[in-house]
Amino acid sequence: MSSNVASLDIPVEGSDEQLSSRQHITGFGFYIYLLSDGILFAALFAVFAVLRTATDGGPDGHMLFSAHNAFIETACLLTSSFTCGIAMLACDRRNKFVALIGFLVTAALGLTFLALEVHEFADLISRGDGPDRSAFLSSFFTLVSTHGLHVTCGLLWLGVLLVQFLGRGFTPAMVRRFLCFSLFWHVLDVVWIGVFTFVYLVGGYL
Template sequence: MSAAAADPHHLGHGDVPVSERGPAPQRIVVAYGFWIFLLSDFILFSGFFASYAVLGGETAGGPSGRDVFDLGLVAWETAALLLSSFAAGLASVAMLARRAPLFQIGMAVAGLLGAAFVAGEVHEFLHLIGEGNGPARSAFLSSFFALVGCHGLHVTLGLLWLMTMMAQVGAKGFRDDVIRRVNCFMLFWHALDIIWVALFTTVYLLGSGA
């Protein structure tokens, strides 16, 4: 039987050239699509960072970063988020070893630390608003709430995703499709750490010293 007869639709068998083969494996499609999503998210945050860079000094006679930032609280938030990423990394190692209990423990610790980070951020926002330093007070505070709030929203959505992954591993085990989803989550979670480090440096550290 000829190659054409064995593969009448040219789906990638026989002597069909690589450029003419059929669809890529799902793991490649998922990974490629998710990297595009992450890059678009970085572009989104770049816009918020640019807005803050332009408006960070526009206090309209109100408080500046030096007056409103509590670096002690922010340091605890940073430690919680970085440790959460570390715990998620340990969960990834447990997944590679197919150790479901250790995976669930690592993800649970990552989730608790991520929730502590969000709680600290909410406390900071409520404190600022309670003192009359809400987003409507000045352009500086508007850009600050937009940038930090966008990151906090991403962490909150990441926590929901984390719990979904824990449930899927518990119900379905380490199937190939579940592993792909967990790997996408891990990329997302670690990306939030990278963004927070940039945010902590440019907004809080530089802002407190301005």
């Protein structure tokens, strides 16, 4: 991954060696962060797997989750990952218009995903099936809302990046930030594959 990271906002007059080593440090550091985030989610998945049947007489996954809603959420996030990739290719070619449109579509799809998730949570809580109902629902809310929180942070990050981008254009620092963002966004989609499979499909099936 480190070889994928574009450049850094350090002066051009820095030696080639310095540029190259800092480039690798940033890329590798962000990659390690993403892997550690994977371990965080793995721990939450393990908690969910253990507590899946601890419903305390309350509703289980089969009664609560709609595969329909999960499918639309999956489509949103998967497509946003794709448009993010398209926007990164436009960054490679220094095509400002396509990059902007790509990132705006990514943000719009991310917001749609988030709106669907908040709506689902509000619906569950209003029916009395909030995180306080059973250990199963506590672990469900912890896992899915941690992912949702990551998506929220990603959207805030993207918003800040787009404002900077409109002002500065393709500086090396901007391209590097977009690259880190796109890696983050793709990893969130990988985590969501686990969520929709093991929470909504396997959990909803039982």
